[in-house]
Amino acid sequence: MNIINDDLNSYDAIVVGTGISGGWAAKELCENGLKTLVLERGPMVKHVEDYPTAHLDPWDMPNGGKATQEIIDRKPKQHRTGYTTHVAREHFFVDDIKHPYNEEKRFDWIRGYQVGGRSLSWGRQSYRLSDIDFGANKKDGIAIDWPIRYKDIEKWYDKVEEYIGVSGENLGLKQLPDQKLLKPMNLNCVEEVLKEKLATKFDDGRLLTIGRAAHITEGTKPGEGRSTCQYRNRCMRGCPYGAYFSSNSSTLPAADATGNMTLRPNSIVHEVIYDDATKKATGVRLIDAETKETMVYKAKVIFLCASTMASASILLQSKSARFPNGLGNDSGELGHNIMDHHFHVGASAKATGFDDKYVKGRRPNGVYIPRFRNLGGNTEAATFKRGYGYQGGASRSSTSELVAELKYGPALKEAILKPGEWNVNLLAFGETLPNHKNKLFLDYDKKDEWGLPTITFDAAFGENEMAMRKDMQEQAIKMLTEAGFEDVNGYDNKENLSMGLGIHEMGTARMGRDPKTSVLNGNNQVHACDNLYVTDGAFMTSSGCQNPSLTYMAFTARAANHAAAALKKNNA
Amino acid sequence: MKRRDALKKLGLAAGFAITAPSIFSLLQSCTNDPTWMPSYFTKDEKEVVVNLVDIILPKTEDTPSATEVNVPQFIDTYITEVLNAEDQEAIRISFTAIIATLKPTAETAVSDITTAQYTALLDTNLLVKGDIDEDRLADPAALQPTKNEFLNHLKYLTITAYISSEEIGENVLMYDPIPTTYYCGDLQEISGGKSSSL
Numbered sequence: 001m002n003i004i005n006d007d008l009n010s011y012d013a014i015v016v017g018t019g020i021s022g023g024w025a026a027k028e029l030c031e032n033g034l035k036t037l038v039l040e041r042g043p044m045v046k047h048v049e050d051y052p053t054a055h056l057d058p059w060d061m062p063n064g065g066k067a068t069q070e071i072i073d074r075k076p077k078q079h080r081t082g083y084t085t086h087v088a089r090e091h092f093f094v095d096d097i098k099h100p101y102n103e104e105k106r107f108d109w110i111r112g113y114q115v116g117g118r119s120l121s122w123g124r125q126s127y128r129l130s131d132i133d134f135g136a137n138k139k140d141g142i143a144i145d146w147p148i149r150y151k152d153i154e155k156w157y158d159k160v161e162e163y164i165g166v167s168g169e170n171l172g173l174k175q176l177p178d179q180k181l182l183k184p185m186n187l188n189c190v191e192e193v194l195k196e197k198l199a200t201k202f203d204d205g206r207l208l209t210i211g212r213a214a215h216i217t218e219g220t221k222p223g224e225g226r227s228t229c230q231y232r233n234r235c236m237r238g239c240p241y242g243a244y245f246s247s248n249s250s251t252l253p254a255a256d257a258t259g260n261m262t263l264r265p266n267s268i269v270h271e272v273i274y275d276d277a278t279k280k281a282t283g284v285r286l287i288d289a290e291t292k293e294t295m296v297y298k299a300k301v302i303f304l305c306a307s308t309m310a311s312a313s314i315l316l317q318s319k320s321a322r323f324p325n326g327l328g329n330d331s332g333e334l335g336h337n338i339m340d341h342h343f344h345v346g347a348s349a350k351a352t353g354f355d356d357k358y359v360k361g362r363r364p365n366g367v368y369i370p371r372f373r374n375l376g377g378n379t380e381a382a383t384f385k386r387g388y389g390y391q392g393g394a395s396r397s398s399t400s401e402l403v404a405e406l407k408y409g410p411a412l413k414e415a416i417l418k419p420g421e422w423n424v425n426l427l428a429f430g431e432t433l434p435n436h437k438n439k440l441f442l443d444y445d446k447k448d449e450w451g452l453p454t455i456t457f458d459a460a461f462g463e464n465e466m467a468m469r470k471d472m473q474e475q476a477i478k479m480l481t482e483a484g485f486e487d488v489n490g491y492d493n494k495e496n497l498s499m500g501l502g503i504h505e506m507g508t509a510r511m512g513r514d515p516k517t518s519v520l521n522g523n524n525q526v527h528a529c530d531n532l533y534v535t536d537g538a539f540m541t542s543s544g545c546q547n548p549s550l551t552y553m554a555f556t557a558r559a560a561n562h563a564a565a566a567l568k569k570n571n572a
Numbered sequence: 573m574k575r576r577d578a579l580k581k582l583g584l585a586a587g588f589a590i591t592a593p594s595i596f597s598l599l600q601s602c603t604n605d606p607t608w609m610p611s612y613f614t615k616d617e618k619e620v621v622v623n624l625v626d627i628i629l630p631k632t633e634d635t636p637s638a639t640e641v642n643v644p645q646f647i648d649t650y651i652t653e654v655l656n657a658e659d660q661e662a663i664r665i666s667f668t669a670i671i672a673t674l675k676p677t678a679e680t681a682v683s684d685i686t687t688a689q690y691t692a693l694l695d696t697n698l699l700v701k702g703d704i705d706e707d708r709l710a711d712p713a714a715l716q717p718t719k720n721e722f723l724n725h726l727k728y729l730t731i732t733a734y735i736s737s738e739e740i741g742e743n744v745l746m747y748d749p750i751p752t753t754y755y756c757g758d759l760q761e762i763s764g765g766k767s768s769s770l
Contacts, residue, residue, distance in 0.1 A: 055749075057738070057741060057742075057749065057769075057770065058736040058741060058769075058770070059736055059737055059738035059741055060738075062649060062653065063646070063649060063650050063653055063654050064646075064732065064733075064736040066650070066654050067654070068653040068654055069653065069654065069655070069656055070653070185754060186754055186755050186756070187756075188755075188756035189756040190756075192756075230750050230751065230752050231751040231752060231753055231754045232749065232750060232751065232770075355759070356758060356759050356760070357756055357757065357758065357759060358756070358757065358758070358759040358762045358763055359754065359755065359756050359757075359762070360748070360751055360753060360754065360755055360757060360762050361748070361751035361752070361753050361754035361755065362751060362754070362768075362770065363754040398735075398767045398768065399731070399735075399767065403731065404700060404701040405700050405701045405702075406700065407628075407694055407695070407698050407700055407727075408627050408628040408629075408630075408694055408698070408727070409627070409628075409630060410630060410632050412628065412629065413629050413630070413632060413635065413734075416629075416731050416734065416735060417635075417735070417740075417744060417745060417766055417767060418765060418766065418767060419759070419763075419766075419767045419768075
């Protein structure tokens with residue numbers, strides 16, 4: 001890695017952010033021979049070395065690892081997930097007191113400020129969008145059309161998947177394109193039953209498969225010591241085997257290996273500098289998170305990969321005579337059209353007859369039921385547009401149900417050491433329609449400790465999502481009932497209906513063909529400033545119902561190669 | 573847990589540089605000290621908890637009792653660090669009521685409460701599936717837990733503490749830190765009928 005020399009503060013490229021998208025931008029730009037400065041607002045996290053909890057068992061942590069009041073007091077918003085403040089992983093999530101934001105409506109902005117960002121803690125589910133998704137806005141007359149189609153991005157999905165390693169099973173579905181997959185993880189015996197029943201009892205094409213997860217299930221992948229999954233399911237702590245994809249294990253080491261990357265942690269970028277004479281972005285302003293020193297770095301091309309919210313915030317802060325409302329905000333859409341996936345709705349049940357079965361290993365993955373709604377024929381739903389998929393699976397509880405019937409004594413002790421009943425859960429993740437009203441804006445009266453304005457969220461799910469949720473619950477109940485499971489219970493946890501909890505924020509700088517209605521063009525370039533690219537979730541024109549990270553990677557790789565080609569052309 | 577074992581588990585023996593201060597503080601928290609000083613419990617509450625947890629999970633032929641794996645210490649730290657001030661206060665009020673119930677007369681010292689009296693408390697007040705909590709029925713909106721709710725909370729905390737202890741987790745339950753694979757199979761073959769501790 002190059003040593004930072006502030007006197008030589010000019011680069012070919014600058015990448016802001018080191019998460020899923022930033023890592024890919026860094027890798028592709030560096031591999032194209034561009035001297036690239038990679039800026040990250042949080043501290044360094046080195047692969048393996050900086051995963052302090054990776055090998056801890058419950059008894060190695062106070063209170064078995066449960067979040068303490070001290071942690072919750074510092075991270076009350078991060079705690080809303082119920083899992084991000086566990087002692088084993090809370091160090092990868094922000095301190096809400098140090099990094100405040102404001103809520104007109106509850107918004108759960110769950111994030112991590114460190115090298116690697118949320119690529120360390122992501123859910124790793126990796127699905128492609130299809131032409132049904134890219135054409136959906138146009139078909140429904142909602143928001144604006146995507147400026148690209150599947151054929152434009154297909155080879156970039158191929159490239160990304162082959163590099164990072166995604167395991168799973170191809171199904172030849174039009175709504176869920178086949179992928180470059182490593183061998184699938186196994187279903188367990190109860191999931192096999194559900195799979196078989198769905199195939200035989202439904203005639204609308206719904207089916208069950210193992211989740212497609214960014215885990216190496218055979219062989220190795222490039223990066224820093226990336227080997228096969230050990231089925232410990234401790235992924236969110238950082239994987240000492242490099243078995244799941246993270247920037248830290250994969251793309252950043254690749255970028256570093258070129259000799260072209262300079263990585264600068266603790267660098268809070270807050271503005272992109274725009275030069276109206278050349279109509280180009282010329283650099284970025286940043287504040288050192290530790291020393292609070294301000295500095296400027298210059299480059300020929302700039303990639304914002306700071307996250308959907310942070311990239312929009314940086315652009316909104318980048319005001320100039322040409323862009324009084326934020327860089328690239330001619331359309332007035334910057335910071336608007338926030339989307340997330342709505343979930344916490346589905347059904348659970350009990351499976352009997354499997355008392356003599358158990359699992360070896362802890363699979364860091366679940367089952368997937370791809371979208372089966374609004375795909376034509378008998379799949380059409382009258383009450384809502386788009387669709388949803390289910391994630392979940394079957395597992396055996398760790399204590400016998402007898403525990404609830406026994407007061408004390410040797411029989412109780414025996415019961416707490418034996419596995420209990422098998423439970424099955426189907427949790428739906430639904431598409432959210434883009435809506436201009438769902439927005440963020442900056443509050444210049446409430447500043448953070450670096451003197452920067454804070455973000456205020458004003459976003460909520462709409463009528464289409466609410467109508468969809470009824471079907472999400474009903475169909476889950478129907479499938480578990482048809483499968484012959486017992487005690488089927490539908491649920492729709494309205495308490496968790498705030499946006500953000502899906503941690504799939506999208507849409508604040510959407511792509512489109514028309515600069516009057518979109519921020520980015522089909523190459524992720526800001527319409528009126530073509531050496532500035534935004535390739536995190538901000539670019540998403542619609543949300544699909546698939547987990548979006550793989551799509552960010554593919555678009556980032558495509559945009560970075562576009563930028564490199566444009567630079568080479570200009571230099572030639 | 574012995575400090576050296578802990579360091580080994582953290583990979584320090586293999587030369588990894590781990591600098592997070594939280595890891596070192598948790599190593600120091602390991603204790604087997606018989607003169608253990610609770611941070612939340614009063615002297616009387618400690619005495620009550622030590623007696624109750626060993627009735628809930630007594631020593632048997634194959635497995636240790638709750639106190640042998642430091643269940644009271646776990647509960648004390650848990651109440652101190654995980655529960656909020658409101659819950660801590662409610663627990664204090666519940667303990668007062670429980671201690672009053674346990675004592676045959678107001679003058680009885682807590683140290684003189686007999687095992688039979690502890691057992692009688694649980695027989696009467698610790699309800700299980702199918703039982704009806706009359707106190708809760710009488711006042712459904714009361715914020716303060718009933719005796720039954722408090723004792724059940726204690727029962728489940730005892731269970732959590734027991735199965736997340738190192739002795740039970742590594743030597744009694746199925747301990748499989750690096751499974752390398754995932755499949756569904758015969759319970760006896762995979763774990764000998766025990767649950768996985770991880």
